[in-house]
Amino acid sequence: MSQRRREYRYDHLTWPEINEAVKDGCIVILPVGATEQHGPHLPLDVDHRLSYSICAEVARRSEGSILVMPPVCYGYCHHVMDFPGTINIQMENFINYCLDITKSVAYHGFKKIVIVNGHGSNEPLVQLIARKTILLTDAVCAGFSWWHCANKAFSAVRESELGGCAHACELETSVYLHLNPDLVKRELIRDELASNLKDEETREWYALDLAYSAPTSPIPWTSTYTDSGVIGRPTLASAEKGKVAFEAAVNEILRFCAWFRKWELPARKDHHAVPPTMDLPFTAGF
DSSP states (O other), X not given: OOHHHHOOBGGGSOHHHHHHHHHTTOEEEEEEOOOOOBTTTBOTTHHHHHHHHHHHXXXXXXXXXXXXXXXXXXXXXXXXXXXXXXXXXXXXXXXXXXXXXXXHHHHHTOOEEEEEEOOGGGHHHHHHHHHHHHHHSSSEEEEEETHHHHHHHHHTTOOOOTTSXXXXXXXXXXXXXXXXGGGOOGGGOOOBOXXXXXXXXXXXXXXXXXXOOOSOOOOOOGGGTOSSSOEXXXXXXXXXXXXXXXXXXXXXXXXXXXXXXXXXOOOOOOOOSXXXXXXXXXXXXX
């Protein structure tokens, strides 16, 4: 087995080894997250640490078919800035920064790119980055949040009600306990459900929970509905539950990548009766 095959971290390879990885048809996986408050009991690194840890394990188990990139540690957190320590990247800057990464790896020859998100407010932005990557390069890009790959398995061990798994919650605290228990301040763990979800009618239309997709999700300033920064029930968290979620996310992403590596995008077709006489005006800036 070559050194390239043993190494699953993109940034630990040399440029000749990158050429080998391109020839082998490796998938590149980019973890993205944020640096933001997660209540009194969790560090600011939750979102990027969890996404990177999951992606690194995916790549490690892939037997050389997946490379994990260094994580994007900052995300869109404007609404969280009432809590000290949070770092905000304006959404346009976040999109362009990540898009520069995906366009770079596409230019070097990687044609299958996966973005795995660990921060809720990045989610629509990651979808846009994936779409733009496809339209601006000859690579195919998919983007999603890791908890969507873990929710089915986690629901079997989850104890909290709707709203209990939103932020610094039963889910995130459990996975952090599984990965880095020494950094969790257990004596400071307290539950706090979003104050704007106390009536049943509101919960029907607008619910903060990583396992629930409400018809709408207006996101106001975080400080308007939580005093501690916690949104959920971290008192129900455990390392055992975290292992269930972690393993489910890793296995589902591996399963997705096995399909994604084989999948071929259908050919584009131009249906103009008269061929356009100018370049498409939306592709500048590569």
